[in-house]
Amino acid sequence: MHFNISMIFPLILCLMLPSAFAQPTTGPAAVTGKSIVFIATNMRIGGIKDVQESFAEAAEKLKWQVQVIDCAGKKNNAVKAMESAVHAKTDGIVLGGFDGADHRDLVKKAQKMGIKIVGWHAAAQPGPNQYMFVNITTEPESVAQSAAEQIAHYGAKEGGVILLTDRDYSMATAKTLALKRAVEKMRKFKVLTVVDLPLSQSDQKIMNMVKSWNQRFGSSWTHTVGINDLYFDHMARALRAVDREDIVGIGAGDGSSDAILRVTEQESPQLVTVAEPLRTQGWQLADELNRAFAGQNPSGYQTELIVVSKRNLNGLNPDNVEANIPYRQAYLKIWFPKGSVK
Structure with missing residues (x-):
């Protein structure tokens, strides 16, 4: 079996449109006043940087305090960051780009203390696993x-x-x-x-x-x-x-x-x-963590990939390839059903 170009539908620019946007429409209201540690494997990696910035934006709406730790690509820094977060008894931890399984002892200790853990690219597959409430990534x-x-x-x-x-x-x-x-x-x-x-x-x-x-x-x-x-x-x-x-x-x-x-x-x-829709995923991290704080199950939502190619950009704004994804409006409606967010 081999690929035939005629069989490949044109992946010039595959953007999710609002009509195809399967993001959750229900969930718990905002659980405010939480402290979060976002541990990033390496902020030089553009994806991690974009996700972290988007998560911080969502966290501000939820009135969470967020500490960001950049591990600069060093595993020992990740260990220290995890130890620090556990010692501080933070409410939640985001594993940003590194495997939760590599730090299973610290992760298990955090879980026993009631610390909620979500990950971005923190496991090979999306969804919940034994080390975190949910891992966010495309397939x-x-x-x-x-x-x-x-x-x-x-x-x-x-x-x-x-x-x-x-x-x-x-x-x-x-x-x-x-x-x-x-x-x-x-x-x-x-x-x-x-x-x-x-x-x-x-x-x-x-x-x-x-x-x-x-x-x-x-x-x-x-x-x-x-x-x-x-x-x-x-x-x-x-x-x-x-x-x-x-x-x-x-x-x-x-x-x-x-x-x-x-x-x-x-x-x-x-x-x-x-x-990947990185900014959407940043808000999704916040929503999943909010569900964990509220004692609810993960949403089950999984983002779709976006193929951006040089062939035909169709007026694409490179500053915002997620312009057609109403993630902010969708999540704010869930968190603040009475529209009280500022």
């Missing part, structure tokens, strides 16, 4: 499939793909395995190599790695697909240095504002970002 399989489909739309019509991943994250591993399977089904493309490149080191290593890949694979290398857009922050300069601006870059994760800008400006080898 890794869907993201991988959409990213793989874009290979056929851009650049060389046959060739080789380098997959970039960070094995410190279970979600990245799940997405990479799905990407590998998807590319291997393509008749005219093959996986050249899977590279474990920590996101926290990508800016330091990408130049030498691009040189190495070009020497090793030459013209066989036609596409690069990364599990996160951060890999492409310095990719353009590295490709220019080896005169390989023909290499197409596809981001299979997050859809940071920087990545969307790269795609929309059309001045970068990154031609696609398979994005």
Whole structure:
């Protein structure tokens, strides 16, 4: 079985419209006055930064106090942050971009103390699990499939793909395995190599790695697909240095504002970002945490991915690809049914 371009419906820009917006319409009213610690694995990752900022906006409406801790990509910092949050007996913890399972002892201790925990990209799959009330992310399989489909739309019509991943994250591993399977089904493309490149080191290593890949694979290398857009922050300069601006870059994760800008400006080898509605997810984190405080079940809501490509932007505003998603209005209506929010 292989992909046929005629079988692939055009993923030029897939935005959720209000008519298709399946966000919850019912839930508990605002549980105010809570203290929250948002632990971010690395605020240099655009997706985490955008989600955190959106969560803070929602938390302000809920009259929560939020402390943000940036772990700068270091696991020992995450341990310290978790210990600090547990010691402070905070009401809630957001695991921002790192696996809850990696800190299971601290997570279990927090849960026993009644601390509510939600995660963003904190497990391989969306939904509730033993380590948190709910994990918010799009399905890794869907993201991988959409990213793989874009290979056929851009650049060389046959060739080789380098997959970039960070094995410190279970979600990245799940997405990479799905990407590998998807590319291997393509008749005219093959996986050249899977590279474990920590996101926290990508800016330091990408130049030498691009040189190495070009020497090793030459013209066989036609596409690069990364599990996160951060890999492409310095990719353009590295490709220019080896005169390989023909290499197409596809981001299979997050859809940071920087990545969307790269795609929309059309001045970068990154031609696609398979994005998530990050600002919607920030408010969703707040809503799920509010449900936990109210003693209710998770909403069951799962966001859909947004594919932003260079082919036809249709007047897209790169500053707000979620303009058609009424997440603020929807959540405020749930939290403040009498319209008393300011």
